[in-house]
Amino acid sequence: MRAKRAPQRSFFDVGYPDHEMGRALERISTLLDAHPEFLDWIAADVDRGRPSRRGRAGLPCEVILRCGILKQLWQVDYRDLEFALLDSASAKHFARVDPLRPPRKSALQKCIGAVRAEVWERINRVLMEEARGGKVEGGRTVRIDSTVTETHIRKPTDSQLLCDGVRVLTRLLVHARDELGAEAFPYHNHRRAAKRWALIASRRRGKRRGAAYRELLGIARRTLGYLHGALAVAGEREVAALRDWRKPRSRWWSAWRC
Numbered sequence: 061m062r063a064k065r066a067p068q069r070s071f072f073d074v075g076y077p078d079h080e081m082g083r084a085l086e087r088i089s090t091l092l093d094a095h096p097e098f099l100d101w102i103a104a105d106v107d108r109g110r111p112s113r114r115g116r117a118g119l120p121c122e123v124i125l126r127c128g129i130l131k132q133l134w135q136v137d138y139r140d141l142e143f144a145l146l147d148s149a150s151a152k153h154f155a156r157v158d159p160l161r162p163p164r165k166s167a168l169q170k171c172i173g174a175v176r177a178e179v180w181e182r183i184n185r186v187l188m189e190e191a192r193g194g195k196v197e198g199g200r201t202v203r204i205d206s207t208v209t210e211t212h213i214r215k216p217t218d219s220q221l222l223c224d225g226v227r228v229l230t231r232l233l234v235h236a237r238d239e240l241g242a243e244a245f246p247y248h249n250h251r252r253a254a255k256r257w258a259l260i261a262s263r264r265r266g267k268r269r270g271a272a273y274r275e276l277l278g279i280a281r282r283t284l285g286y287l288h289g290a291l292a293v294a295g296e297r298e299v300a301a302l303r304d305w306r307k308p309r310s311r312w313w314s315a316w317r318c
Contacts, residue, residue, distance in 0.1 A: 063120040064099040076150055085154045088129065091190065098125055098183055106174045119163055119171050126155040127163070128172045128180070135205070138165040138172075222276050223258035227251055229283045236290040240297065245289040250279045 076082035092098065102121040119127075130151060131141050144151045145162040152159050163171075191197040214220070233247050254276060261272035 064103055065120060065122050075153055079150075082150050085150055088133075089126075089154055091187065092126065092129075095186060098186075101179050101182060102175060105176055105179045106171060119167060120156075123155055123157055123163070124171045124175065125183075127157075127168055128175065130155060131168075131172065138169045141165070141168055217262060219258040219261040219273065219276060222280050223254045226254040226280050226283050229280075229287050233283075233286055233290060236287075236294060240290070240293055244293050245286065247286045247290070248282075250283055254279045254283075 076086045099121040102125050106118075106121065106124060127141065127145070130136075130144065131138070134141075134144065136144065142163070142165040145155060145157055149159075152162060155162075157163060188197070188199050192199055230249055230251050233249075237244070237247060257272050257276040257279065261269055261276060264272055
């Protein structure tokens with residue numbers, strides 16, 4: 061059966077260093093100790109109600125919780141988390157792992173990954189209420205960090221933007237046809253023609269390019285006309301599934317007429 065609490069600390073455990081990060085980890089540890097119900101939630105999620113009595117005992121729920129918090133706090137993957145638990149004395153002390161036998165990345169991934177997002181959200185809500193009650197954080201502003209990755213971005217051209225517009229409007233028409241029926245309004249799929257004329261317009265020069273653009277604009281106007289008819293039918297029948305995309309009708313129509 062999986063233990064909830066970590067075993068007695070080792071003689072080699074040196075504690076938290078006198079550093080800003082060490083003091084922060086100590087405060088987080090004290091806060092976690094004040095909520096033992098977190099371990100019950102982790103245990104119910106990891107074991108899924110079927111604890112095994114055979115084989116080696118798994119990571120204690122307390123270690124899973126604290127390792128998961130370290131992973132999120134330091135924004136590292138399981139490989140880097142394994143190295144942190146091997147190398148950092150403060151990480152070992154906070155996670156309450158065996159200093160001589162810290163868990164490997166496979167065990168960390170299996171145990172932390174078994175905890176559902178709903179459980180982490182429940183824990184986060186409890187901690188958020190603690191912070192709000194102690195006037196540490198109001199919880200009204202959310203900051204999201206993301207990794208910036210260098211990649212190639214396609215240069216937007218008029219022909220490709222028109223082709224994308226036809227594609228998106230056609231997708232709305234397909235949705236409207238499914239909701240209103242096949243005979244509700246006239247409609248033709250011009251996506252292949254729009255893609256072909258967009259490719260021609262990108263390769264031609266001079267007057268030949270202008271002719272290709274006129275064809276592409278004609279396709280876009282016809283597609284918008286189909287959508288205009290679908291909007292009228294949707295307004296008459298009051299279909300709930302189409303109520304949201306009926307709202308920007310005037311803005312679409314005025315933009316395309318210009």
